Amino acid sequence: MADSAISLVPVRVAELAVGKPLQRPIYDWYGNLLLASGCVIESQSQLDGLVSNGFIYDPNWDLAPAPRKAPTVPIPSRKTSPPPEVSGEDPNSGNKETIVAMDDVRWYVGETLYLQLIDNPTIRYTVRLIGFVKNKTVFVTQPAVDGKFEYVRDGQTFVVRAFSGKKAYAFVCSAVKSVHTPHPYLHLSFPKEVRCAVVRRGSRAQVRIIASVSLGQPERVGAATLTDMSIGGTSGIIKQSLGSKGDExxxxxxxxxxxxxxxxxxxxxxxxxxxxxxxxxxxxGFEFLDISMHDRLILSAFVHQTLAEGI
Known part of the structure; x- marks a missing residue:
């Protein structure tokens, strides 16, 4: 388990290749190890999942100087001062929000951004960051649904959300222009400010999901309405008591x-x-057991996307 003070940044596609051993360990956004250094990526789908939801240790994000010795797996515990914006807070308290400038965020090309229409919040798109020109424009890939590019009108306003390391970001901007040739992409207005929240390890995303649950021997089955979820577990309401503590x-x-x-x-x-x-x-209240890397990547993506939508 990674130290909560360790800073993580999204893995870059140039660092990964199918059939080649990893040069550095890859973690999910909670700091849980996904693949250790030296492990081989076995398929393109596995690589795509790591690019979308994997993180690597980056000492440049730490407030204290990084140790000279390269980190091992698991990352050794180090005593560092907590970031200023969360100093003095209870580790289990809510996420504290701060305001930062767009160019103060260490965005990477290929960063996943989530666009939500302000006048129709049910419409959401997933795009990738191409780059930005300070005080002028932000370039992202053209929104698409089921492989088909969506029409975006000039002036449409979005809430844009993203994760980088253990921080969630959100800002409001509008569509400036859709460009269709030679490759489709979208110009967004440059935000005056970006809201930033540090996400706690134990943060739970508020959800409303219908689930099927089976417990114990003999097996008892029920339908649950899940109300919150983290990478480690979930809780929900079932009409009747389905089992006893410890039932798997x-x-x-x-x-x-x-x-x-x-x-x-x-x-x-x-x-x-x-x-x-x-x-x-x-x-x-349920704890997840023996989660596969594939399922952990999906959970990480879902939980951090849902948490980002809450800021």
């Missing part, structure tokens, strides 16, 4: 991550059962 089973649900629907079937253990707050049913 499966939980199945669908999430929308990085622009597509993904179906997850995860091994889980029941950690708590209490009467629901509104008196209707029982709240069950």
């Amino acid at each position: 089973g499966l939980i199945k649900f669908k999430v929308h991550a990085a622009g597509q629907d993904e179906y997850l079937s995860l091994k889980t253990v029941l950690r708590s059962v209490t009467p629901a707050e509104n008196g209707e049913g029982y709240r069950h």
